[in-house]
Amino acid sequence: MKCNKTQxxxxxxxxxxxxxxxDRYMPSVPVMVALSKRLGVDLNLLTEMTEIQVKRK
Structure with missing residues (x-):
């Protein structure tokens, strides 16, 4: 199985x-932190985007 760098x-x-x-799973806080660091994005932005998607459902 091939893995990309983020994985x-x-x-x-x-x-x-x-x-x-x-949007099938909500990641845990440690995964969100790791993703934000890897993507170079502020954690608050990721959580805001998640909240927007939840409100759309």
Whole structure:
């Protein structure tokens, strides 16, 4: 199985990352922190985006 750099650095599976991206799973706080660091995005921005998606449902 091939892993991309983000998966290796935060130790999550490709499927889990895809599920997060497609709003099927809400990641834990440690995963959100790791994603924000890896993406170079403020954690508050990620949580705001998550809240916006939840409100749309």
């Amino acid at each position: 290796i650095e935060i130790a999550i599976s490709r499927n889990y990352l895809s599920d997060i991206e497609n």
